[in-house]
Amino acid sequence: MRLRLLGLLMLSVAMGAVQAGNRQRELDYANGLQQSAGQSGGVWLTSGGQPFFALFTEAEKTDNSRAVIVLHDMGEHPDQQPVVHGLRIVLPQHGWTTVSIQLPLREMGASREDYYGLFDEARGRIQAGADYLRNRGAKNIALVGYGMGAAMAAYTLSQDSKGLDALATISLPLPDSALPQAQIGEFIKNIALPFLDVYAEFDLPEVADTARQRRMLGKDNPVYRQIRINGENHAYRHDPMMLIKRIYSWLALSLGPN
Template sequence: MKFLPAACLLMSLWAGTPQAGGSQRELDYADYLRQTVVMGQGIWLGEGGQSFFALLTEAEKSDHGRAVLLLHDMGEHPDQQPVMHGLRVVLPQHNWTTLSIQLPVREAGAGRADYYGLFDEAHGRIQTAVGYLRKIGAKDIAVVGHGMGAAMAAYSLSLDPNGLAALALVSLAVPDSSLPQAQTGQFIKNIALPILDLYAEFDLSEVVDTARRRRMLGKDNPVYRQVRINGENHAFAQDPNLLIKRIYSWLALSLGPN
């Protein structure tokens, strides 16, 4: 895996353990990816105690004019198999630069409710990542989140759409919770962007059972679309290429050919 030199305040070269850091689990993930990922460039974004790891994979036949920010599922990392890895390496073949970032994580075994306290930190990381993509030349930026990454994306864009072009929410749950960070249905209603609400036939119950509710909340958005992929569960492990194809086809339809 290639590593970018320090080209701006948002980025620092890997040099063993960074001066700043997230949790030990995040550092362990970064070290693992540094040793195993063969496609893409490992970078650190942010400054001081707010730095976090990311994988940048450049579009094959164009500049960075179009980019996709990728947000992994709960407790995972930027090369999560098969969803993040597949999107990260296939979308560049369709001329989308991808930036897959490390979202904040809890200790192993933490439940979904334990993650809502991390949503504001995730919002900050998303804004930092978008700023970095713009600095390297991205004009059209889409966000694709899976599971908890989709929930964090919806929360972040409901606070500040930040001039983003489109949002794909894979396996977005609408949990039974009064916490403000958990109001994903309301986030859908408030985001005026092209939205792809994609889920699996055998997804988590709080994803499948709330599909109609999400669809009704998105009905006033003329560029909201909901798609169910049959025969899959939350991991999309049976045929991840179908999920990836659905997403890049939707990107082309929503934003025009690249």
């Protein structure tokens, strides 16, 4: 099955599939993750007729009824260190099944502006991840997105929040762009779900400098909360467990303990 899906993905690379990003980069990441020592939980999902890779981790000591879709930052992969890797393996220790999905990519060196054209493709993948989790028994599903993954999550919820129960964003930017997919401020105003907005003290300018603006945009949502992680920058390498603890503690408060 894995070889067949790899073959399908390679075929889509050769054919230059419509609406696709850089599928060769995705294939390289998938191959690397599957060959990593001790790597397990690799699954292939499908959206828009195209296969994409994900890492699935079941919750410990409980069923799979509470689940999280983990979304990596721009140009990265489903086991991005330290944030995404930490989320996908630590959340299951606290009763949350995770599926960390490969988001669509552009070529190396592409700008943030280049990624906005991939948001609809990302939305399809998020929906496919939610379907996969529901088929595994999930009843409550949260999105946890990092950087560009956070922006893709906000866009997805702006289009259709059905079947999704909460949103935690890590380093969510408010970009200076006229593109419709980049209107993150408008998306924030329309999100009525439990919403955690986490950013680092020394984050990217489009994140740290817009923190108050995001807070004001979320003021009409009674379950919006913003947290600043002091002493960290966008990479959260000083103490990533502090960030992850804030996420699973908030999930338990917002959607109830397992």
